[in-house]
Amino acid sequence: MSIIVNHVSYSYNPGTSMETKALKDINLVINDGEFIGLIGHTGSGKSTLVQHLNGLVKPTEGEIYYNGQDIFNSDLTRKELRSKVGLVFQYPEHQLFEADVFSDVCFGPKNLGLSSKETELRAYAALKAVGIEDEYFYQSPFDLSGGQKRRVAIAGVLAMEPEVLVLDEPTAGLDPKGRDEILEMLSDIQKEKNCTIVLVSHSMEDVADYADRIIVMNKGEVAYNDTPSEVFKHYKELEKIGLSAPEVTRALYQLRKEGFDVNTDIINVQEAVETIGKCFGI
Amino acid sequence: MGTLIFLVSLFITKNYIGYIPALIFLAAVVKISKVPFKFIVKGMKAIVFLLSLSVLCNLFLTPGEPLVSFWKLSISREGIKTAVFMAIRLTFLIIGSSIMTLTTTPNQLTDGLEKGLGFMKVIKVPVHEIAMMMSIALRFIPILTEETDKIMKAQMARGADFESGNIIKKIKSLIPLLVPLFISAFRRANDLAMAMEARGYRGGDGRTKMKPLKYHGNDAVAYIILLLYLAVIIALRVLIK
């Protein structure tokens, strides 16, 4: 049970003067139950790549397999695929359209052809999972705050109960508190549902605490694909491609350079504070 | 402006003789514009289908004395006449308008429009405002297409289906696309209005331009030629029945 991306390349407007090679020969494996952080500078092809995962875009070259089936060349229907691989777009609140929050969340499961009872049960569970209280259920989605809208939009995909949840920059444009809440919520959902999560972001800090594995994209290619602490070892190279390792990592490496014996693999802020404290005998 | 007149003139013309000045005019414009001929041919390729469809329709559906007939279809003399006529007209139309879009930026276009229609200010037509609206509208077309594409994909990820079903179902399936599209269009319009006001925009009077459109001698010549051309076409139309 996994997604395999096999030699995938993609160009926008192929054959014209405006051709853009957004992806170049991407090879990836996404295993069941993983929490993956997909990181890259603006325009590195992250959004393009995740739109391949549920068949919204067809690769110019290469194939994508979902549980061993080629997603464009097998009995697997698009609808089935999209119910298994849920994709939350960048600024998902722009896709809300119903008169009230609850019916908007029902849109996804209803499209899957579920009974109305099942649809409502799922919508209710999804709204609860993202932390929207009952009192908002029958409000217009347009009257909510930005962070709440985003949660409702995420619930809209969650209600389809996907096995793989892909989120394109779910924290873009939120304040630090809103950001932490969303990330915490995703981590809870993953633990509870045992699903796979792919989180797109351009900030290392976002994913450092939660991701099992980090995939770094640069100009349409995979630059690094490893555990967070391994990837952060390349903090100097990361800066060259417009990214920066978390401050914690940079601080620890600086300390080691100054001759302190610290463990540079630490990512968690709390642990780092303790380590640094020890260095200075606090 | 010139293009507009040219397009209108094509519709005024009712016979082949009328096309001779049009052809001369068009050829001259193509030469002056320095647009590579390849580009124009390429533009034509896109409408070959439309062109052949209109030729076929005219060919078979124009009533008249049949020349050749097989099965239920017949080709009449009048049919051939109108088919050829329409083909020429369409070709001219496309070349004419593609030259305009290839040589003129939207800004120049609206500037020209503002100036060309400037005389209407006397009768209190808000020419500047109309031109401004036009340039904003032109500017928004690519943004809206992009937005449509994005929302469509987002709804498809939620299992929406824009293709199958009967007509009522199809129209219904557009709601999840149109509502967010309108909302975002209004939001953008609102933002733009605020941004313009914040920078002190208040309509046309006393407004200067960063790149003022200056008419030179040859622009005047162009206007004269244009008017002459229009006169010839109208004269031909009136004289030759």
Ligand SMILES: Nc1ncnc2c1ncn2[C@@H]1O[C@H](COP(=O)(O)OP(=O)(O)OP(=O)(O)O)[C@@H](O)[C@H]1O
């Ligand atoms: N609809 C499109 N048409 C043409 N080119 C596009 C389109 N969408 C993206 N591109 C191009 O493809 C490349 C990759 O874009 P993509 O949106 O995947 O980047 P991204 O990593 O998601 O960036 P961001 O962090 O800004 O969201 C860019 O060079 C972009 O200009």
Ligand SMILES: [Mg+2]
């Ligand atoms: Mg993106």
